[in-house]
Structures are given as structure tokens and as C-alpha cells.
Amino acid sequence: xxxxxxxxxxxxxxxxxxxxxxxxxxxxxxxxxxxxxxxxxxxxxxxxxxxxxxxxxxxxxxxxxxxxxxxxxxxxxxxxxxxxxxxxxx
Numbered sequence: 001x002x003x004x005x006x007x008x009x010x011x012x013x014x015x016x017x018x019x020x021x022x023x024x025x026x027x028x029x030x031x032x033x034x035x036x037x038x039x040x041x042x043x044x045x046x047x048x049x050x051x052x053x054x055x056x057x058x059x060x061x062x063x064x065x066x067x068x069x070x071x072x073x074x075x076x077x078x079x080x081x082x083x084x085x086x087x088x089x090x
Contacts, residue, residue: 004044009043010054010079011042012041012080013039014076014077015038036063036064037089038060039060040057040058052082060085061086066085
């Protein structure tokens with residue numbers, strides 16, 4: 001399936017949640033913190049007021065509650081506005 005975000009939206013594949021153990025106790029999936037970084041896999045064309053500065057392949061940081069979660073072909077993604085991305089990692 002090919003997804004093309006509209007306007008100033010981007011499609012992000014979140015980084016995998018880190019698995020931590022505390023004194024031999026394995027933390028279940030439901031208690032893991034959501035990752036706050038990911039990779040952009042698709043971008044929209046921007047708007048007349050806001051140029052698209054993000055591009056496919058950028059590693060980015062985003063807010064904890066930013067975006068809308070969706071699942072495509074068994075993979076989880078976030079779709080959000082470019083303004084919800086707080087930084088590009090280099």
C-alpha cells in the first residue's frame with residue numbers, strides 16, 4: 001500500500017520501544033514508554049503558507065501525544081503535522 005500524506009502532514013515509523021529489565025523483572029509491553037523518535041517514510045507537499053522542510057529518511061523527535069496512530073499491512077505508523085515534529089536528528 002502506498003500512502004501519500006496531504007498538505008503539511010508526515011508519516012512516521014516510530015522507533016522500537018526499548019526493553020528494560022529491573023532486577024530481573026521484565027517490563028510488559030503495556031508498561032513500556034512510547035518512543036519519541038522515528039523515521040519519516042512519507043511527506044506531503046506542504047501548503048502555500050508553510051514549505052515542507054522534512055524529507056523521507058529524516059530521523060525526528062516528536063511530542064509524546066503528537067499524531068494519530070495507524071496500522072498499515074501489520075506495521076504501526078504515526079501521521080502528524082510537520083509542526084508537531086520538534087527536531088531533526090543528525
